[in-house]
Amino acid sequence: MTVITEQKIWSDAPATADGWIARAREVSAILARDAVERDRAGGAPFDEVRLLKDSGLVTLLGPTEFGGAGQPWETAYQVVREIARGDGSLGQLLGYHYLWAWAVRLVGTAPQIGAVEELYTSNRFLFGGAVNPRDTDLTIVDRGDTLVYNGEKSFSTGGRATDLTVLEGIIEGTATHVFAIVPTAQDGIVFRGDWDNLGQRLTDSGTVEINDVEVDWSGAAGFVDKEFQPLVYNTLNFPALEIVFANFYVGIARGALDTAADYTRTRTRPWPYGGDDKELATDEWYLREGYGDLQSKLWAAEAFVDQVNREANAVLHDARENLTEQARGDLAVRIAAAKIRAADVALEIGTKVFELTGARATSNTVGLDIFWRNVRTHTLHDPVAYKRREVGGHLLTGELPEPTWYT
Template identity: 50%
Template structure:
């Protein structure tokens, strides 16, 4: 259950429920809606970051905007847009607020998890539940540690344990749980692992409210204790409720797209944060930064400084190239979803999966490198006064630095090296 913790007030965004009463009708209109959300968030992003309140209002804004429904089927009230557009929407929101861009990205992933590992019935029930109610979905999924155990009790599963990290759970309507069924190997490649969607607001879900990190402060990514949470066997995604055995889809190459899918979520909000930092810094430079008085030439403006022009140009070029790479990867992943969804999920080959995984790994490497470089480098072209807490320029670097430690990017570089030199595809795992 959620404790009484300081939260932002959803009422501040009530007017947008009427303003955005209908969903966008075209891909362009969806991206325009994402930019509108970003514009709203940008007005007080630095202040909200510093206050570090639970983002109840920000999630309400996402609900009002319709962005939570972007990927959902139209028959249940969704936008039915391709995954590639979802990635671009994440990027747009993250430009203004990295935390809320991350929450949107994780929601879009968790709300479509059944597409990857669920039965046809589970896919339909999940979409109808989430989209028709405009629910926000969080996730208590941290497979590095098998710290959530599952036991079987007749027609139900019982989850017990804890997760050191969960994302968005405190402000969610539904939470994805992932754990290991007792007496199974839980080998990290699907064996014994079960995903299930539960109602967040119940006595057995106890949040630690301990997310006090340097970045992504509004993501509610702290710990959660799960105490005797009961789930019908019929809600165990990709498992046969009668035999209590996993179906073939859970170990398929299509199910293994889950990891490239979430890694590309990461890359896109990294990229959005970096783009937002460049935009924010450029406005500051043109309005506040002063030329260096001892550099010669009696420059009248910071925009006359050679080194400032050179740095901005270099940052822009690298970010433009990174956007193109991210879009290409998103299109390739979307193509696999479209081609192999439904009854064709089992037809996806290891080669197809491996090729797209290496595109996504490339995005992860480049967005990490470029994102950290840009978000730290903008201070060199804004000046000493830009370090003032009230400016808020530091939040961009803090956000990227925090999440890029999710998994060591060195392993992605090694993975790509083996692909280049040995033509090896990565073996599907919880991080590849």
């Protein structure tokens, strides 16, 4: 039996942002105890999701009138970072959940926003999404009062452990995209359970088949009388997700650095052939230099991501009608830059920690590889080179990224 199956009861909900971040730190510590063992076992993260629900973190962004914490995105980013510090897979799951829970605010109508937020908050539901843009879109047949989705997606983060799934497809014979939220547990949604990748193994992000999933037209996000109501705010979906990425990247990096430092304090042996012999590894100059370099780089990345978190928070919580194309583009560039820094430092730390811990730290019983595997896997989500190009183009010409599925 793994540690994660231990029952944890929280008697009350935190009243402040700091309290919720402390709660996330507590959950992260529970997840970290057997993260390596659970990673190797794989499967769907049912027990882990139960922990997120029991802790109240799933409804962090949910309105207080429905039993949620009513916290802003800035708190959610820090919570994602803390969870990823203990388990990168669960940091991703929770971060994606927050984005998909907010998606109704990105594109939905006022009645849809109220209905969805009450549904997921009052029931502590977890969101997943079958919205991989690189696949052929799901096809939608308009049957008058309802829409029927069919098709397949090769990625579906959260998979079997979710309660609600976000679908996206194109109405047959048109170019009209439609988002809708449906219950995960239904015959028409079939998860193959084929997620078997290098890292992020507990996200259950494998293939999903959508077979005749029916949605009432009233559930077509942002549509009124079958006509979509466009806003610039609608295009925030990907930037809002990418800043979530940056936060769980630096969270994974922090977990790697802390784990390595603890190993060095307790198990790394000093090098006896350098002419400057030390009794303790923590007194070795090259280890102090190496850890100092990584710590300073991570502090810098965390500080920059924190600043961009505040900028994204201000936009996401402002009135939707206020967002201009210029402001949207400027924020997208800043988020792209934050993702670049977070990805680079997390990959460097995930590799360099082995040079600072020593050969014995490569033992599978140590499991230090989990951090690199997790961040290496997810940073391939979309090419970081294109993020650098966006930032460079903005600096040189003032060019704004064109809103797409990946900008």
